[in-house]
Amino acid sequence: MEIGKKLKEARLNRDLTQEVIAEKLNVSRQTISNWENEKSYPDIISVIELSNLYSISLDDLLKGDDAMMEHLQESTNVVKSNQKLLRAIILNIIVVILLVTLGMFLPSKSYYLVMIFCLAIVSSSLLLYQMIKRI
Structure with missing residues (x-):
């Protein structure tokens, strides 16, 4: 049952x-x-x-x-949970680095920088959500 x-x-x-x-x-x-x-x-x-x-x-x-x-x-699997969180942190760092690097090569138009900044905020917010959800 x-x-x-x-x-x-x-x-x-x-x-x-x-x-x-x-x-x-x-x-x-x-x-x-x-x-x-x-x-x-x-x-x-x-x-x-x-x-x-x-x-x-x-x-x-x-x-x-x-x-x-x-x-x-x-x-209740703490190890698996920690591994998922670690992967999310690494992925967030890579995304932010890629966005900053991309911003350096784009023309200096302000809307490109705003878009990159927004994507970095979204990526960081998703990571923060995962960390809070874990608590």
């Missing part, structure tokens, strides 16, 4: 609403709905809290749901 079905079944067996569970976990009701409908998966901390709330062992809750196990493996 998929984790969403298990979560919904356990919640209904305890006569609890999505609102009550959401309040206890400090998430929105829509988040609980998304977990139960398998549109998204809870993080490992939420899985543990749900296990406690529903008095279900983690083994029973997680066993048999390969997609959830893959999600947990990806979200």
Whole structure:
């Protein structure tokens, strides 16, 4: 059985609403709905809290749901996450260097420089987003 079905079944067996569970976990009701409908998966901390709330062992809750196990493996793999972040940083540095170099060879028209500056800002913003998302 998929984790969403298990979560919904356990919640209904305890006569609890999505609102009550959401309040206890400090998430929105829509988040609980998304977990139960398998549109998204809870993080490992939420899985543990749900296990406690529903008095279900983690083994029973997680066993048999390969997609959830893959999600947990990806979200808790620090080395892989660090490698992705390092690649993003290196790519950003290369892009900025290329844009600066390109700016040196273009005619001294101001709109070229503005365009290059904007591209550098977008590239740096994407990197910052990845760093914040990681936190």
